[in-house]
Amino acid sequence: MRLVALIAGMVLALTGLAAAQTYDTPEALLEDFYAPYFTGEFYDDEAPFRSAALQALHDNDAEITPPGEMxxxxxxxxxxxxxxxxxxxxxxxxxxxxxxxxxxxSFRNFGEPRSLTFELVNENGWKIDDVVSGNPENQYRLSEIFAAAAGN
Known part of the structure; x- marks a missing residue:
């Protein structure tokens, strides 16, 4: 029983260390952030990649979204x-x-070219603050999507 608890504690500690990582360069942040799209092993929580402002938008969206709704x-x-x-x-x-x-x-998604602009801030390490798509078929700014949903 103690061995199981010790192993579980070690896994949680290691997972916490990965989530608490700070990024010294914008490239390091984006490389780590996009890694799951190639490995299939997605993070349980993307909050460590987000700035305080972007996290606040995510949190507000979760608060105003009715249960069971997108x-x-x-x-x-x-x-x-x-x-x-x-x-x-x-x-x-x-x-x-x-x-x-x-x-x-930039990348291709299902063969289609895509380009996104990331706005980052250094808050004790680089964090994603906003994302902008200039794709003529789907232009957006992530913060504006949240603002529209919140009625701002």
Missing amino acids: GAISFDPYVDGQDFDLTEFQIGTPTIVGAEAIVDV
């Missing part, structure tokens, strides 16, 4: 689609000004 996000804004089969993934060179960075990410 929140503001009805697709995966990080692949600009419902499903994914990513290839040709590239992280652009970040433009860093103080504690803010802009980074373009």
Whole structure:
């Protein structure tokens, strides 16, 4: 019984360490964030990747969404689609000004070219603050999707 508890504790500790990781560069953050799209092993909680402001938008959306209903996000804004089969993934060179960075990410999703712009902030490590799609068929800014759903 003690061995089971010890193993469970170690797994939880290691999982917590992975979730608490800080990112010294925008590229490191985005590489780690997108890794599950290639491995299939998604994070239980993406909050450690989000800025305080973006997390507040997620939290507010969860609070105002009726039980059993879908929140503001009805697709995966990080692949600009419902499903994914990513290839040709590239992280652009970040433009860093103080504690803010802009980074373009490009890839093909089911063979279709996609490009997203990530707005990052350094809050004791780089975090995702917003995501913008310039795809003519589906232009969006993640923060504006949440604002519209909240009636702002």
